[in-house]
Amino acid sequence: MRTALVIGTGLIGTSVALALAQRGVVVHLDDHDPEQARTAAALGAGTEEPPAGPVDLAVVAAPPAHVASLLADAMTRGVARGYLDVASVKGGPRRELEARGLDLSAYIGTHPMSGREKSGPLAATADLFEGRPWVLTPTRDTDTEVLNLALELVSHCRAVPVVMDADAHDRAVALVSHMPHLVSSLVAARLEHAEESAVRLCGGGIRDVTRIAASDPRMWIDILSANPGPVADLLSDVAADLDGTVRALRALQSSDEDKRGEGAAGIADVLRRGNAGQVRVPGKHGSAPRAYEAVVVLIDDQPGQLARIFADAGAAGVNIEDVRIEHATGRQAGLVQLMVEPKAALLLSAALRERGWALRQ
Known part of the structure; x- marks a missing residue:
């Protein structure tokens, strides 16, 4: 890969551009907001000048709702040999492109599993993706050259390639990213009108749970609007668990010893299942978690x-x-x-x- 066009110079797009530029790739930057593209260029992510001809790879770094239209425009203009996007939802954009009747052999959907609570080019870093999974969702139609370009991009960003089906990816990110973000926001929302004396007691636990609630709501509305079904299904299960937990806690208030026993058993069950789930979260370097x-x-x-x-x-x-x-x-x-x-x-x-x-x- 010698040349690339990055369309969208927010956190992810600029971080991709910075990583490519550091590896000697000539990167052209494009954004609907010229000031944002100028900022990315000033950071060393590339040049605002449009490419003189087709580049090797076009990277669309935009919210899921805009990915299909930006890709369709770029593909119609023939700006690159290969095209990919880095949106956090994969099934919807691909179906939109198929509905437009485009030849998708030159396209592959991808998703780097990395980010920050901050957005925009000033939050970007060339090492944002280092050691992080980068999902690739090729199909039988994907050209081998395009897959190789995508793998080269992942290598330049020092990420770890993971191949998945697009819809399986969307169900997975609903579980490990989208649903947890909403749960974090729900917990953080309890603090908005809490008494100051209570907020001053905040420790590591509440900080851990609410950290991701600081993200840009506009960005998350775009993400969740593109993947509402799987997220709603998961939250429905969480709601059922919450309902059972509330009943168990109420039972612990009872003067009836048997009811208190049932309440304690209900709380013990949810805590046990939480332990069983937590130990499945990969530990250092993606290995099984270890006890430190x-x-x-x-x-x-x-x-x-x-x-x-x-x-x-x-x-x-x-x-x-x-x-x-x-x-x-x-x-x-x-x-x-x-x-x-x-x-x-x-x-x-x-x-x-x-x-x-x-x-x-």
Whole structure:
């Protein structure tokens, strides 16, 4: 791949363009908002100048509702040898293109499973997709050359290619992305009018659950409008579980011992099923999740503190598998949880104490 055209210079499009430009591909940028394209170009993502002739690959990075029309326009104009989109829904856009009677041998639907709560070109990074799954949805009609171009793009972005059927992909992202986003928003909405004294008690748990609720609502309306059926089916199941959980909690308020026992059993069941589901979430490097032990350290909110603690862990010969930070409310300090192999926890704890760090249980 020597040349590419990126149509849509938001977070995903600009990140793709940055990754390609860093690998020596000449990238042309196009956006309905010229100012956004100029911003992407200024970041080093490519040039605003239109290509003189067909490029090797055209990448449409737009909301699902606009993908089919942008692809159809590009394909009709013959701007590239191959075409792909990076929208989060795959079945609908392809059916729209088929309905337009287009030859889809030069097209493949794709979806990089990566993003941020922020949007726009200024939020883009060339390493946004590194190590992340990138779904490809070829069909029997997909030309081998186009599939190879898509695989080359994924390689340039240092992502991991995953081949799926388009409709299976849409059901999967409803489960692992779209439905969780709505659930996060529903939980976060409880905080909107909550008393300030309650909000000040927010800790790591509520921050984890509500983090993705900070995303742009307009973008998510576009996404959910393109995949409403599978998301609604999943939320219906969640609603049934919530209804059962409410009944179990009400039973725990009863003065009847048998009812309290039934309530406890109902809560235990949903917690057990939650445990069973959580352990299926892939862990580090996509492997099966492993049990790590947390070494909790109190740090001041000052420059260089994290670098020091990582350096001290390295000097002790301990690899940090993961890290979590919980900020202390009303204090210029926080708790850093260093996740390590259980056999390394005592060694790391002793080494950090020796270097003057304050550890917490």
